[in-house]
Amino acid sequence: MSDRPPTLAVSMPTLLRQAQQTYSSALRTALKREGHDDIPTNGLFVIGGLARHDGVPIGRLVKTLGITKQGAGQLVDTLVSRGYLERTPDPRDRRQLIVTLTQRGRATAELQMTARLALDKALEASVGTTAVENARRTLAALIDLGRSSTEEEQTEEEQS
Numbered sequence: 475m476s477d478r479p480p481t482l483a484v485s486m487p488t489l490l491r492q493a494q495q496t497y498s499s500a501l502r503t504a505l506k507r508e509g510h511d512d513i514p515t516n517g518l519f520v521i522g523g524l525a526r527h528d529g530v531p532i533g534r535l536v537k538t539l540g541i542t543k544q545g546a547g548q549l550v551d552t553l554v555s556r557g558y559l560e561r562t563p564d565p566r567d568r569r570q571l572i573v574t575l576t577q578r579g580r581a582t583a584e585l586q587m588t589a590r591l592a593l594d595k596a597l598e599a600s601v602g603t604t605a606v607e608n609a610r611r612t613l614a615a616l617i618d619l620g621r622s623s624t625e626e627e628q629t630e631e632e633q634s
Contacts, residue, residue: 486616497593504589510582514552516541518586521558521575525583529572531564558582 501518505511513521516539523538524530536546550573553559558579564570575583598606 500593501586501589505585512556521583522586524575529574531570
């Protein structure tokens with residue numbers, strides 16, 4: 475008999491962390507098989523996000539990742555030096571840099587998407603499409619709650 479508590483008794487933050495680790499592990503395993511095993515923490519998020527955009531200012535990465543400007547700069551430097559990203563000046567504001575995927579970065583993003591879709595399919599096979607859709611709706615509502623809280627905090631700080 476397992477010593478693990480029933481899943482429903484585990485706190486949401488713990489479930490979310492472990493679910494994220496399941497996805498991260500599946501993606502990293504798929505990437506490692508193809509020789510893309512040198513991506514740092516948060517690198518998968520950056521590469522996956524850039525696959526949906528033509529280019530992103532480094533400042534937006536800082537905000538999205540919730541890390542310092544220095545931390546984002548180091549992450550981008552690492553991904554550039556390993557051939558996943560390139561930096562170019564923003565044509566609208568030469569003071570800003572835009573990061574985009576290289577050919578290697580695009581291949582990595584494609585591998586990530588394939589691995590994620592395979593895990594999504596396995597999850598749907600396990601619990602059903604309706605349960606997965608409900609989980610997505612619930613997570614989206616949780617994200618919205620976090621955004622609302624952040625906006626309220628910013629408004630309070632501005633009024634102080």
